[in-house]
Amino acid sequence: MKPRPRPWLRSHLVELALFLVVVLVASAGIVWARWAAPDEPLERIAIGAAQPDDARIRAITCERTLPDAVDAAEEEAEEEAAAPPLGRVQSSEVLACPDAFDQVVVDYVGEVVGDVLRRDGGAWLLVNDDAYALESGPLAAHDAHDGANQGLAVWLPTEFLDLVDEPGNASRRGDVIEVVGRIHRADPLDGGGLTLRASSAELVRDAEPAGAAINRPQALVAVLMTLAAFAVVAWGHRNGRLSVPGLRTRRRLSKRR
Amino acid sequence: MLFRPDRDDLRIIGYYIGKVLVGLAAVMAVPLVVAVLQGALDDVTALVCGISATAGLGAFLHARLVTTKSLDWSHGMVIVALSWLVGSAMVAIPLYLSGHFGSWLDAWFDAMSGLTTSGLSLLQDLDHLSVPMNLLRHLTHFVGGQGIMLVVLTVMASSGARVSTLYVGEGRDDRIVPSIVATSKFIWLVATTWLVAGTAALWATGLVAGLSPGRALFHGVNIFMAAFDTGGFAPYSTSMAYYHSVSMEVVVLVLMVAGTLSFGMHWELWRGRARQLVDNIEMRSLGVTALVTGGIVVFGLVRAGTFDTTTALWRKGVMTLVSAHTGTGFAFNASTLYVTDWGLIAPAGIVIAMALGGMASSTAGGIKAMRVGTAATSILRDVRRAVQPDAAVVVASTTGRSRRVLEDDAVRSAVTVTVLYLLTFLVGAVAGVLADFSLDQALFESTSATANVGLSSGVLAWSNPVPLKLVYLVQMWLGRLEFMTAFALVGFVYAAARAKV
Structure with missing residues (x-):
């Protein structure tokens, strides 16, 4: 003999089904709003052909210098400092082998994002060289997900600050600059931070707006969901089960509950 | 024996979850106002x-399940456990629609991380995130830090309801004043006072650091x-290293330490009882463990040759340690450097501090x-017992807000939860290793998630397998609720499922 559903459960099955349908429709609406969002990536920034010294960069090994080998490492760093610029590097390479790049003069290209933190003699910049910076632009404008940001802290002397007009934000890709400077694994002037102190800089591309198009499907879903929420509140208020500030509740809660 | 929950139980639980959700919706209205003022239409929608x-x-x-029945302990526990799951899922909606997440799961992960004040993030392209969405993320810290149940408790004047179970369910056992609602209001008073003072200090130091007045306010509020x-979220991907500012770091140091003090301690300090800073067992315990782990980190960094100046050891090493020990999770350098530049000993010290x-x-x-502190006092008591004559009665006491004799129940409870934490660290580490990460990195990340810290060694990424993301998400939830509340939910579901319909 089949177990019979409890009366209270049976009487509320329709209500439960209706509730689930509403939840599913709302979820589908949200997914659709995201799926139908405008996809307008910015133009990829061409930053020139591979540098002659690229092979030298790739040959860098990631061995950490222990204190016993500090003297040898210092000599090596001095030789490196006297050498010509290493060529173009990416922040990921520097962060993966900070010791290998310490005191090395490099060429670095990236988008200025956030704020220009002006101090005496220059400013601190966050310069990213990830895909959002050099390829597709701010993520809100397109659907090319490529992970987290990556960049370097760059100290830009005052004479080059005019190059940076508009750092990147949600609605624009910021100025893209190319700097030549020295990597400091533990910069004493920044309390031990990993920095790149620029000795020269030039503007590669001006800032450009991104994501101007409005996500209309999302606006439609927002309107429908707002109406649905108001309908629920009105229903609750009408039944005297929900008090709304500024409105009198029509029927009080029954004692039975 | 577990009693099968009946209709009234479900009604009470649903009713209170409804209240929590209405409160969270009100919180989300704050960034909405900012979005409207900025004219950011996509953020508005x-x-x-x-x-x-x-x-x-x-x-x-709330309306469908309205009830006047009182809560009991099991209801409270289940409401709290479910509210954190459902609430974070709802906060994930605007985050997902921002377009900065690869999936809704990633957005849920961030919402859970925000509410549990963890600070781990799967958000992509943070450096181009809009101001309202950034504010929403940081608001989740503010609401979750005090406890989302406090949102309900503070506005509920129903003195007859046993709302204290909700308070305890969120991992709090320190009722500051006799009334739980008054305690909740005091917590909000403390938080709001610090909000005003802390934001003002960060705004001023932000100006000195080179930010414009408007931007300094944005950064100040969020930080x-x-x-x-x-919490550990920050407006930019480089976290605190973004600012290159000693003065901001000093303010943040004070705020992190203030945040890690119990609200009971704030109450004592509020009343001018500064002596508690020395007498309190938790303060002593914190002092000792901070010194020990700080010593490990500094030794490790010097040994590895990472930093050789006192300034660098302080601004990178000690600040990261404080960030880890207080559970904040601000990074003071790029996360990959823990692996590529810090050697092995210093990160081990950080892991211990996080735990x-x-x-x-x-x-x-x-x-x-x-x-x-309780476990250490118990060990000392046992050592004293061992060296005393058999007839000697050895009694140990601990000084919290008042002096208490150390009971075996308190020791058992402390050790039980500690073991649960250690097991959870281990489970998360195994999950990380199964996803092909090294054991040290996996343990670092697992500890960070369970202890709601948010420091990352570079393991966590949007490209992680879904099971690993789920493990970290559950770890954050378990860590915030300190296990028992989550176990109560499991027991409730089991009781509901095992009986015949």
Whole structure:
């Protein structure tokens, strides 16, 4: 003999089904709003052909210098400092082998994002060289997900600050600059931070707006969901089960509950 | 024996979850106002979707399941456990619609991370995230840090309801004043006072650091919420290293320490009882563990040759340690450097500090100083017993807000929760290793998630397998609720499922 559903459960099955349908429709609406969002990536920034010294960069090994080998490492760093610029590097390479790049003069290209933190003699910049910076632009404008940001802290002397007009934000890709400077694994002037102190800089591309198009499907879903929420509140208020500030509740809660 | 929950039980649970959701919808209205003022239409519609869904569901549950029946302990525990799951899922809606997440799961992960004040993030392209969405993320810290149940408790005047179970369910056991509602209001008073003072200090130091007045306010508010609530989100991907500012770091240091103090300690300090800073067992425990782990980190960094100046050791090493021990999770250098530049000993010290955590009934996570202090006192008592004559009666006591004799029950409870934390660290580490990460990195990340810290060694990424993301998500939830509340939910579901319909 089949177990019979409890009366209270049976009487509320329709209500439960209706509730689930509403939840599913709302979820589908949200997914659709995201799926139908405008996809307008910015133009990829061409930053020139591979540098002659690229092979030298790739040959860098990631061995950490222990204190016993500090003297040898210092000599090596001095030789490196006297050498010509290493060529173009990416922040990921520097962060993966900070010791290998310490005191090395490099060429670095990236988008200025956030704020220009002006101090005496220059400013601190966050310069990213990830895909959002050099390829597709701010993520809100397109659907090319490529992970987290990556960049370097760059100290830009005052004479080059005019190059940076508009750092990147949600609605624009910021100025893209190319700097030549020295990597400091533990910069004493920044309390031990990993920095790149620029000795020269030039503007590669001006800032450009991104994501101007409005996500209309999302606006439609927002309107429908707002109406649905108001309908629920009105229903609750009408039944005297929900008090709304500024409105009198029509029927009080029954004692039975 | 577990009693099968009946209709009234479900009604009570749904009714209170409805209240929580309405409260969360109100919180989401704050960034909506900012979005409207900025004219950011996509952010407006994303936030309206989130608010409508949350408020609509909350109002429906509230109205449909309205009840005047009182809560009991099991209801409270289940409500708290479910509220954190459902609430974070709803907060994930506007985050998902921002377009900065690869999937809704990633957005849920961030919402859970925000509410549990963890600070781990799967958000992509943070450096181009809009101001309203950034504010929403940091607001989740502020609300979750105090406890989302406090949103309900503060506005509920129903003195007859046994709302204290909700308070305890969120991992708090320190009732500051006799009335639980008054305690909740005091917690909000403390948080708001610090909000004003901390934001003002960060705004001023932000100006000195080179920010414009408007931007300094934006950074100040967000960094305050992440620091005081020991959260760890930051407006930019380089976290605190973005600012290159000693003065901001000093303010953040004070806020992180303030956040890791229990609200009971704030109450004592509020009343001018500074002596508690020395006498309190948790303060002593924190002091000792901070010194020991600090010593490990500094030794490790010197040994590895990472830093050779006192300034660098302080601004990178010690600040990271404080960030870890308080459960904040601010990074003071790029996360990959823990692996590529810090050697092995210093990160090990950071892992230990993360695991130990801050004070009980604070916004911090981790095992908590109270449990560490209780366990240490118990060990000392046993040693004294061993060396005393058999007839000697050895009694140990601990000084919290008042002096108490150390009971075996308190020791058992402290050790039980500690073991649960250690097991959870281990499970998360195994999950990380199974996903092909090295054991040290996996343990670092697992500890960070469970202790609600948010420091990352580079393991966590949007490309992680879904099971690993789920493991970390559950770890954050378990760590914030300190296990028992989550176990109560499991027991409730089991009881509901096992009986015949």
